[in-house]
Amino acid sequence: xxxxxxxxxxxxxxxKRNDVIARELRERFRAAGVCVVSLVSSPGTxxxxxxxxxxxxxxxxxxxxxxxxxxxxENDAARLARSGAPxxxxxxxxxxxxxxxxxxxxxxxxxxxxxxxLFVENVGNLVCPASYDLGENxxxxxxxxxxxxxxxxxxxxxxxxxxxxxxxxxDLADAVEFxxxxxxANLSAVNxxxxxxxxxxxxxxxxxxxxxxxxxxxxx
Amino acid sequence: xxxxxxxxxxxxxxxKRNDVIARELRERFRAAGVCVVSLVSSPGTxxxxxxxxxxxxxxxxxxxxxxxxxxxxENDAARLARSGAPxxxxxxxxxxxxxxxxxxxxxxxxxxxxxxxLFVENVGNLVCPASYDLGENxxxxxxxxxxxxxxxxxxxxxxxxxxxxxxxxxDLADAVEFxxxxxxANLSAVNxxxxxxxxxxxxxxxxxxxxxxxxxxxxx
Numbered sequence: 001x002x003x004x005x006x007x008x009x010x011x012x013x014x015x016k017r018n019d020v021i022a023r024e025l026r027e028r029f030r031a032a033g034v035c036v037v038s039l040v041s042s043p044g045t046x047x048x049x050x051x052x053x054x055x056x057x058x059x060x061x062x063x064x065x066x067x068x069x070x071x072x073x074e075n076d077a078a079r080l081a082r083s084g085a086p087x088x089x090x091x092x093x094x095x096x097x098x099x100x101x102x103x104x105x106x107x108x109x110x111x112x113x114x115x116x117x118l119f120v121e122n123v124g125n126l127v128c129p130a131s132y133d134l135g136e137n138x139x140x141x142x143x144x145x146x147x148x149x150x151x152x153x154x155x156x157x158x159x160x161x162x163x164x165x166x167x168x169x170x171d172l173a174d175a176v177e178f179x180x181x182x183x184x185a186n187l188s189a190v191n192x193x194x195x196x197x198x199x200x201x202x203x204x205x206x207x208x209x210x211x212x213x214x215x216x217x218x219x220x
Numbered sequence: 221x222x223x224x225x226x227x228x229x230x231x232x233x234x235x236k237r238n239d240v241i242a243r244e245l246r247e248r249f250r251a252a253g254v255c256v257v258s259l260v261s262s263p264g265t266x267x268x269x270x271x272x273x274x275x276x277x278x279x280x281x282x283x284x285x286x287x288x289x290x291x292x293x294e295n296d297a298a299r300l301a302r303s304g305a306p307x308x309x310x311x312x313x314x315x316x317x318x319x320x321x322x323x324x325x326x327x328x329x330x331x332x333x334x335x336x337x338l339f340v341e342n343v344g345n346l347v348c349p350a351s352y353d354l355g356e357n358x359x360x361x362x363x364x365x366x367x368x369x370x371x372x373x374x375x376x377x378x379x380x381x382x383x384x385x386x387x388x389x390x391d392l393a394d395a396v397e398f399x400x401x402x403x404x405a406n407l408s409a410v411n412x413x414x415x416x417x418x419x420x421x422x423x424x425x426x427x428x429x430x431x432x433x434x435x436x437x438x439x440x
Contacts (some may be wrong), residue, residue, distance in 0.1 A: 014227065039429055043346050044366065044368050044373055046261060071347065071374060071375055072374060073374055075373065075374070097347050116266025123347065125346070126263050127291065146364065147263060154293055155344075157291070194423040
């Protein structure tokens with residue numbers, strides 16, 4: 001494709017610059033003692049719903065906050081702010097993913113030392129966020145039972161790069177005849193040994209294991 | 221952001237080049253008398269399932285073929301080829317959308333005059349495919365009842381640019397308490413007057429209206 005090498009070179013520079021900022025962020029998070037967990041998934045997998053319940057479950061004993069990325073609207077931030085936790089929306093416009101610089105700019109005036117957990121909800125997209133390190137301690141990829149068991153094979157980069165895979169909307173598993181064994185085999189194929197949790201934020205099933213995992217990450 | 225103007229300029233050149241090829245494709249499709257329909261949606265909305273049923277329903281009376289885009293795997297092409305229709309997979313690697321050039325390259329050795337319909341299934345992504353004209357006659361955006369009613373507001377560009385919106389997985393509407401009025405209002409907000417169909421490829425509900433619409437597009 002004409003011009004392809006030049007585009008590739010520019011993309012590599014963007015990624016390199018992102019990695020530099022992500023390293024700075026990681027160092028800042030470490031120094032502040034905050035555990036940063038990012039969530040990536042397809043649109044409509046239930047990132048915001050999971051976060052909503054997570055903030056409520058963690059809040060009695062932990063100081064939590066969230067950043068949420070979207071192309072447009074501040075709906076998610078408004079929804080999450082009802083938990084009482086500090087929440088900030090990053091409106092990306094036409095940009096299909098969060099970048100480390102957007103996270104840095106959003107956090108410029110935050111005292112991270114006052115937080116135990118910071119959640120970062122990416123734009124709903126199973127492709128582009130895979131390439132951008134945000135300095136997080138753990139990256140969680142979500143897939144819902146309604147999306148089909150093949151998603152890890154079709155979007156391998158994002159599933160490969162995740163520290164944990166969460167299967168959401170477990171309450172709908174029977175209705176969509178979700179084949180858990182196939183989904184687990186596909187997850188293992190692209191990310192051998194990856195830890196997998198299945199849950200329903202709606203019914204609460206599996207939420208205890210998710211909260212326990214978060215507490216483990218923070219060493220609480 | 222450092223370097224942003226240069227990236228923007230390059231992106232504009234890529235889009236300009238894409239538009240030139242898309243125009244050539246559109247002219248080629250017109251000359252061949254083939255109706256080209258592209259499908260865009262989030263991963264797991266049911267593009268392939270809808271296409272599978274559509275090919276089977278149209279085939280008795282129409283000559284149909286499909287191109288399917290995915291980052292990895294040829295699973296969808298294999299699934300669709302069971303219909304007996306010619307199907308070709310475009311494996312995009314790390315590219316998060318189809319481009320006109322990929323379509324052109326895939327069709328190089330096809331005699332389009334032998335077809336009544338060509339379907340083009342894009343990579344599952346509600347962001348990036350919005351910017352790339354593929355020369356299609358009609359672009360259809362799918363959203364499933366399981367994704368939530370807010371998706372048009374959160375991914376406005378792709379919903380704005382569609383000729384038809386299809387609400388899929390209607391069989392799950394009650395289970396997820398889908399609010400149809402809100403979804404329609406959100407679709408209208410970003411694409412006033414857009415035609416909307418609701419269907420379930422699984423149960424067949426609403427498929428007659430979808431097939432009638434396709435026949436209308438072709439003037440059959």
